[in-house]
Structures are given as structure tokens and as C-alpha cells.
Amino acid sequence: MPQLAPVGQLGTQAIGDVPTEAGAVIIDAQLAYHRWGEYRVNDDGISNVLLIEHALTGDSNAAEWWDGLIGPGKAINTDIYCVICTNVIGGCNGSTGPSSLHPDGNFWGNRFPATSIRDQVTAEKQFLDSLGITTVSAVLGGSMGGARTLEWAAMHPEVVQAAAVLAVSARASAWQIGIQSAQIQAIENDHHWHEGNFYESGCNPAVGLAAARRIAHLTYRGELEIDERFGTKPQKGENPLGAYRSQEQRFAVESYLDYQAEKLVKRFDAGSYVVLTDALNRHDIGRGRGGLNKALEAIKVPVLVAGVDTDILYPYHQQEHLSRNLGNLLAMAKIVSPVGHDAFLTETRQMDRILRNFFSLISPDEDNPSTYIEFYI
Template sequence: MTITATSLPTSEEQDGTVKYARVGSLELEAGGFLPDVVLAYETWGKLNADASNAVLVEHALTGSTHVARGASDEEGWWEQLVGPGATIDTNRFFVISINIVGGCYGSTGPSSQAPDGKPWGSRFPLVTLRDSTVAEARLADALGIRQWHAVLGGSMGGARALEWAVTFPNRVERCAVISVGAYSTAEQIAFAQAQTLAIRQDPNFNNGDYYHGPAPETGLALARRIAHITYRSALELDLRFGREAQPQEKPLTAAVLGERGRYQVESYLDHQGTKLVRRFDANSYIAITEALMSHDVRRGRGPLKEALSRATAQFFVAAVNSDRLYFPAQSHELAEALPGDVPVHIIEAPIGHDGFLTEIGQLAGQLGAAFFAEDFSRS
């Protein structure tokens, strides 16, 4: 099997530019097969001589690989942590973020061409987070990275980081798992099923083969509305919107249901749905959501403590105190089952689950002291 990747960046201007690597065929955990997998990725900084300064940052469900600014001035989603002089200082560390298999930001996914030249569509196989980790390990091989200084992520990114530490224990020195537990719970699977069903029931879905016709935008927007309610706390929604109506759209002034106006929170959810439709593929949303539903570090490995005993990394576990999607209790369960004494760091934020994005700066000092104080200046 030949694995090819574009060359490593040689100048600062190349930071934050999407690159591509072919990592070969992939036998999938659920029995499916992908014959030619491409991974899209972005990098920042330079890999040192012994490749000991490599850091993998895993994106969340609908996130991209654009963690920080680079060749363009487009803001990244973890600017509070990654960049020149930041906690993960790209003057010292080589940072990489990889688009998950099944995604729509350049990696092989349902909208990619299958061997027959047509989009995979309904034929795209079930890919688990464990499968994605295997593909990412091949990319690391192609780049000459035998061991990560650290792997970290929030939400689904945290689940991916945990899977890395358990699947390839000798390749992960440090692992940060933020705002996610050791497995997806029944409630989380229930929320996810409602989202995927919203897409599948869109009249334009066509069993996933919609690429030569109208896309299932209504279903995708509805899925995003459902998800976004879980990403924000009740307090956040109450403080921002309360029971206020949109201007000139009073909900209680219409004579019939079909003509009533909207509350401000409804308008907000409509906006979130519209934004996602503009940048994301509906089939990829299903594929990645199914991958997150599959998240269970125990699968095939025994009880939780036994499964986690495979890991040799130093762990950093954190939760958002107001999270109602991945409750802090799940982070505590994970930390207690990990080898050694692993504390749970808390992000204090009223916003809810999305605090792992908006308030990640609260962890900068603790994470920096634990993982990123090492000096690579002589490497």
C-alpha cells in the first residue's frame, strides 16, 4: 500500500492551508470497505528533526480543520489555544488537524466520487471513530510522526482523541479529552437519531442520492436546530431571548396558526440552520453523527477501567459546568476510570456545551502547564 502526502510546510505562509493525503484502502469496523481514502488536513508550525513536537487537534461534529489563522486571515475555531505565542505555540509545536473520514471538508465522504465516478451517496459505508483513527495513523506515518506530543479535542474531537490514546497507546504521550465522556449515552444517541431522521425525511433526500437534484436543505436545517438546542443551556437561551417576539411578528396576534409570528429564540434557531446549510453536506452530517453515536471506548475491550488500562498517555480531562449534552458527570466517570489520579478541570460558563469552543481560554494556563511547557528550541 502506497501512502502519499503533500510536503511539509516550509514557511509561515503555508500555515493553515488545506493539504491532501491518500492513505490507501480502509477495511471498516462494521464490515464496509473504502478503496481509496483521502484525508484533508491543515498544519501550523514546523516539525522538528525527531518529530517530537507534533500535536494533533481533532475537530468537533461540524467543525473544519481550520483551528487557527494561517495563509489566510480567516479566524480559526480554537484561536484561544493555538497560534504563535499561544498555549500551543506554533513557533515551538507542529500542529495538525485532520478532517474526519465521512466529512465534507476534503476528506473522503458521501459526496466524494466512488470508483464508478459517481458520488458515494447512499452507498457510503458506516465509519466509526475507531476507523477514522486508523486512517489518521496512516497520515501520521506518511508525515514521519511516530508519536504525538499530544492529541486533544472537544466534544466529538475529544472522543476522537480518547480513541487515539486507547487504539494506539504507544503513539500518544498526552491526551486531552474535553466536554465528552467515554461513550455516547442513550440520551445522546436519541438526540442524534432525531437529527438524522430530520434529514432522511426531507422530500429531497432521495435515500442519500440527491447530488444531481435539490439538496435536503430543510431537513439539514432542522437537524441543526435540534442539535443547537443541546449545545446551549436553558439559562443561556433565557438570558438572550426570554419570551421576546421578533419585531412585528407577535406570536399571539394571528387569528390562525399558520400566520403566527416568531419568538426571538425561534428566529435564532432558524439562523443557525441556515448557516449550516450553506457550508455542510447533509449526508456527511448523517455519516459523522452515526460515527459519534458509535463512540464507545469499551467496545470489544471489556469494562471501562479495563478498556482504559490500555492507555499509557498522561490525561487532561475537562468539562463545561453548564453542559446538558455531555454532562460533567460523564467526564468525572471517565477520569475516575483512567489509570492514575486524573482531575477534572471545569470551564465555568453559562453558555452550555459550546463553552468548549467559546471559553476554552479558561483552560489555557492549566493545559499549558500540563502539556506544553516543554522546550523544543534545540530540536
Template sequence: MHPAQLPPEGRPGSVAVGDVVTEAGAVIADVTVAFERWGRLNAERDNVILLEHALTGDAHACGPAGEDHPTPGWWNGMIGSGRALDTDRYCIICTNVIGGCRGTTGPGSPHPDGGAWGSRFPAISVRDTVTVERAALRALGVTRLAAVIGGSLGGARALEWSLMHPEEVDRALVLCVGARASAWQIGIQSAQIQFIESDPDWLGGDYHGTGRTPDRGLGFARRVAHLTYRGELELDDRFGAAAQPGEDPLGPMRTADRFQVESYLDHQADKLAARFDAGSYVTLTDTLNRHDIGRGRGGLNDALAASTVPTMVAGVDTDILYPFHQQEHLARNLGNCLGLRRIDSPTGHDGFLTEFDQVEDIVLEFLDAGR
């Protein structure tokens, strides 16, 4: 079988990978995986860096917003000729995760039996996302990765790649994630799921095609999530306790008037509802809750100690969602750790997306380590 064709650089592509059996035994039929690429495959097809996006990201890691992309690339400036992810040297491929809503099969996708998958879409684990990505890469004729890089949910995927298929990964860079979901993460993420599932327009997950969408519940979920993505100092420096211009949240009666930070969170909620499917948000948030590299491997420390792939770990010092001590635990116990790097930022968890200079230095060091 001839490998599938790569699309032009920075343009959407997709490959069909057939039926996928999940870790828990469910079947997802006729899976399609969306992806983008930058740079060229070499003759050996072994110069691929797999780039893993976070929860509400997608395959558009580089490039402007446009007809195919509602937002600019989430790692713009990191990818290109002479950049940290050098397209003169590497072929960068970014896949959209299974369960997503930007081209890869997810709850909003057509079901083989008609209608959208909706409530019929199975729960998926981080390991399932790797299984699907690996099938997509093999359809492209890629059987070895020069590196896998990801942050947050993408970092969990990168970590699982290094443990599930160490013979196929030369090195891994794991950013802003831990070895498993903590009780705090599961608690706050489950609350977000409940916001969405409590929305009357959720319709048990089968709202697709009805003209109704659970945007109110998704907005509540996003407000809470965004507070965990950003830093307390950053938000206070930006907004403090100031009122939104033209509004008075300190009046004699409680009204809909807002503080500035409330207006900011409303804006973030509206932006997400305009570009992201609530069913995918529920599915992928549950995927994060299921993250546990120790499951079936003798526990966290045994699983990490058995790792053979050279792995660099990095985190943000003000991250409250995946605190830096979780990256310290990874680095301390990984069997082949290239080092631990700290991103200093008031921004919090999103620092791996916003602190360009620091992250660029980390990526360059990671790719040059041992060469």
C-alpha cells in the same frame, strides 16, 4: 518512500492513504485526508500536536474566513507564537475527519466507480477515524504525537487515540465527551438523522449531483442539535420569551411569526446548510452514536483502567449533551489521569469553544504537566 510535503501554514493540504477497511469490515477505496498545519516539524518529527475538531468542524482550526474556508478558525487565538498551542515549540496538525465534507473522503466525494459515494459510503466508528488519521500522519512521516487534543467528537477521537495507540501518544486532552454514547445522546442524535432521511430531497442518500439537497431536514436537525450545544440559562438570558421584531407569535391564530429564539435557530440552520453536507452530518452523527470505548475491551471501566497515556479531562458545568458527570467518570477510572478540570460557563457544551481564557489555562496546564 519520502514523506508527503506539508502545505504552507494555515493553508489546505491533503494526503492519499489508499483503501481503508472499517472496524465493521467495509472498504472505503482511495481515501484522501485534508489537513492544515501551523508551526514547523522538528528534525525528529515528534513535536506534533494533533488537534481534533467537533462534528461540524473541519481542519481550519486557526485563521480567517476566506476563499478556502467559509468560517473563521474554530480555535482562533489558541494557536500561534506564544499562544497556548505555541507554534514556536509545536507543529499543530488538524485533520478533517473521514466522512466529512471539507476535503476528506465522505459521502459527497467522487466514488471510484463514478458519481458520488452517497448511499454507498459505509458507516464509520470513532476507531475508524483514528485509523485514517494515523495513516495520514504516517504519510507525512509522523509516527509519534506530543499530544492529541479534542472536544466533543474530537474528544472521542482523542480518547480512542490514547487507547488504540498508546505507544505513539505522549499525552491526551479530552474535552466535553464521555466514555460512550448514552441512551439520551443516541436518542436525540438518531432523531436528527431521521429529520434528514425523511426529507424528500434526501433521495436515499443519493442526492449529490441531482440539483436537490435535503436542506429542510438538515435545518430541523441543526435546530435540535444547537439546543443541546448551548445552555438553557444563556438562551433565556439572550432571548427569553420575546417576539422577533416585527412578528407576533401571540396573535389570535397560529402563524409563521416567531419568537426571537426561533429566529436564532433558523439562522443557525441556514448557516449550516450553506457550508455542510447533509450526508456527512448523517454519517458523523451515526459515528457519535457508535462511540463506546468499552466495546471489545472488557467494558468501560476495564478499558479506562488499562489506559497508560497521561490524560487530562475537562468538561463544562452546564453541558446537557455530555454532562459533567461523564467527565467525572472518565477521570475517576482512567489508569493515568492528569486531572479533571471544569469549565464554568452558561454556554453549555459549546463552552470549550467559547470560554477562551479558561480553556487556554487548561491547555497550558495540560502541556506543562510533568515537565
């Protein structure tokens, strides 16, 4: 039996050295994680583990950011499944990343290697191996988590029984690389960046990180939603139409973006933001596999695909492309929402239906497909 962290509590697991796709090594790494539910294995040797993959600035506490979906009797039923969510390698919430101490006692800083989505999966596979977990019932994730989920299905079909890929594409588009690179440049152009070695200086490239978040947040939300909420209204007590422009005289939408930026700066590391955004730029399921369509067709793990009709960052046509080319499409679902990309996090009722359908489809009980797989210790 794996020695897992107590239910709902943050745990860490040493995973050894992680080799990267580009030839570097992350020495003596660890991954942080949360888990809910008890670990079991069925007659076929398949564990009841569900691996949840978080998005770019998410963390391992999936029960918080997917509130309403994870728990006893919920769509992700912890009475049935052992739910595990790791903090991604390169992150800043307990896993080894740029802000972590290097084995030599100093910060990793800019010595932390560039990583790909495949490297993130490699680290997570080492995490499971270190715990003695050889199979998982399913992997689920959206956005960057969806990219990891797709790579799990491609890289380790012997481990993954099914996958739910949400709000992501088969590869980064030129538009995505462009908008994400603009965010990276905003951080790297901050005079406190110090080429990624700002940790020793006591400085923080907060201005650059805040600018990156403002850009990113506009891609996470729907254009109609933002316009309906804010339009051209001024922020209360401010006048953006004065004789001279002032940073203190804002439109309401500017104040909203400032608020989102301030929240992120308080909880997230600029070095991790750069590393993880760069990993998204490198996302390409077809690299080294004969191209996108050939790589997708080779994936035989049953995959549910879902997207958001108003997604600006990962438009719905990209999920349609996945659905047309995957080698074993389980189902296709559309989240209808004015919210945009973030709808896979905010539209709990729709996600509840999608996930319950997913689990019914991967159940082996053909006479009653809504019955979950029954596991035992």
C-alpha cells in the same frame, strides 16, 4: 522530513483504502488538513506534532474555530509545536465522504460506509503513516474530537505521548443516541434525501438538515444562557401570539435557531452530517475491551480531562466518570460557563489556562514545569 502543506493552507493527503470496524472499505481515501509551525523531532525520537481533533461540524482550520488559542506564544504554541488538524473521514471539507467522487466517477452517496470513532482514528493513523510521522507529542479535542482523542489513547499508545479529552463521555448514552437519532431522522425524512443519493439529483435535503441543526444547537448551548438571551420575547416585527400560528410569526429564540440552521446548510453536507452523527452514536470506548471501566483503566497515556458545568449534551458527571477510571489521569478541569457544551470553543480565557497547564504537566523539565519541551530539527 514529512512533506507538509504550507503553513495555514489547506492540504490533502492520499491515505489508501480505509477498512472499517464493521467490515466495509473506503476505497482510495484522502484526508484534508491544515498545519501550523515547523516539524521537529527531539533526542528521543518524539516529534513535536500536536494533533487537534475537531467537533462534528468543524473542519481542519482549527486556528479559525479555536481563535486565540493557536499561534506563536499562545496556549497551543506554534513556535514550539507543529500543529496538525485533519478533516475527519466522512466529512465534507476536503476529506473523502458521501459528497466525494467515488473512484468509479460517481458520487459516493449512500455507498459510503457507516463509520465509527475508531474508523476515524484508523484513517488519521494512516494519514500520519503516509507522511512518515510515527509519534505525536499530544492529541487534543472536544466533543466528537474528544471521542477521537480518547480512542487515539486507547488504540495507539505507542504513538501518543499525552492527550487532552474535552467535553465528551466514555460512550454514547441512550439520551445522546436518542437526540442524535432524531437529527438523523429529520434529514432522512426530507423528500430530497433520496436514500442518501441526492447528489446526482441536484436536490439538497436542506429542510431536514436545518431541522437537525435546530435540535442539535439546543444541546450545544446552556438552558440558562438561552433563556436569559431570549426568554419569551417575540422576534422584532413579528407576533407569535396571534389568533393563528404562522411560521412567519416567531419567538426570538426561533429566529435565532433559524439563523444557526441557515448558516450550517450553507457550509455543510447532509450526507456527512448523517455519517458523522451515526459515528457518535457508535462511540463506546468499552466495546470489545471488557467494558468501560476496564478499557479506561488500560489507557496508560497521560490524559487531561475537562468538561463544562452546564453541558447538556455531555454532562459533567460523564467527565468525572472518565477521571475516576482512566489508568493515567494527568489532571481534571471544569469550565464554568452559562454557555453549555460549546464553552470549550467559546471560553477562550479558561481554555487558555487549561491548555497551558496541560502542556506544563507533560513537560519533562521537572524543575520548571512551565517550560515547554524543546525540539530540534
